[in-house]
Amino acid sequence: MSDTVTVHGFSPSGNCHKVRLLLEQLGRPYRWVETRSDQGATRTPAFLALNPNAKVPVLVREDGAVLTESNAMLCWLAEGSAFLPADAWARAQALSWMFFEQYSHEPYVAVARFICGWTPLDSPRRADLPRLRERAHAALAVMERHLASHAWFTGEAYGIADIALFAYTAVADEGGVSLARYPAINDWLARVRGTPRFIGLPDNDADVRARLAASA
Template identity: 45%
Template sequence: MLKAFGMSLSGNCYKVKLALTQLELPFEWHEVDLRHGEHKQPAFLRMNPNGQIPVLQIDEQTFLPESNAILYYLAHGTDLMPQGKLEQAQVMQWMFFEQYCHEPNIAVARFIVKLAGRPASREQELQKCIVGGYKALDVMEQHLGKNVFFVSNRYSIADIALYAYTHKAEDGGISLDNYPAIRAWLQRVASQDRHIAM
């Protein structure tokens, strides 16, 4: 049985849990206590020397970190990954966008506001993240204004990757009021079979 190690409040970990659930793959969830440094302990570092969550344990000796790499592994050969070469590359395009342009802004803003309590010492960083978050949302809104989902108008791991933190953007002070296409897409994602809440 697959084992997933992560923190339930993390969008990156939620991606993995959502994909596992929607693919109906049996798995065990192991909550990692970041506040007490469990991710820095030798047992965890043997799974991921980078000390980050999530991690998927595939067998006794095989561990796969990085949320989008896990999504790719889980989705290969399933309905969550298109079959065409170009479409697969487009899935990866949006997943790279998520990790490079989207997550570093929207996820970090959420962390500063919701989890760290918006300390004054991080206000300048927060404002920079909010600006970057809106820039990423602008790109998504333009695409979703003409597309039902991110690739080939069908639900895929590209949508899972971008949904995780987008649907929690307001936790970081990033409003979705001016993004009707994104809001409609969020509802479409939430209506997928076996969807689970974060």
């Protein structure tokens, strides 16, 4: 696959960053369309025609075909590359971690970060933070146990399950979820950051940084 894909995404979003990181590491040409979901950009008629679910990221091929859901994009983009195991069992293991990320990790780690950074300081949603942080630590404990005896989540080598789990784990502290008690996770994060063509999440804008600081 060498055609240029277009990705509609919000740069501070971990789900969007997953796709951008893999594209960079594949060296694949792409066009990024910054889509401020926090300012209603995913609710316009033009965007809803691409994704009626009103969420980013959205990937569009040159032929106009549309793909939604970040982990589905990772699987499609990684097909035939070293980022996705060729062995069926190893691939299933990688996919199991990607399902874990969306069901047991992202709903707590990412949502805590969202509430801290993108909701008003008096938002009633902040009452959910203790529960979200508790569940986030439960997910991180599962990851820590795996990483105590494995270097990666995609199998023997770095790949898309690592990219999927890295995105929000790397910024867990922005939701008040400290990584201090997870040495294996911190070592893994460093390994991911050391992979070729790695790019990190961009800094949040000033108002988001202020809310994150106040929520710490």
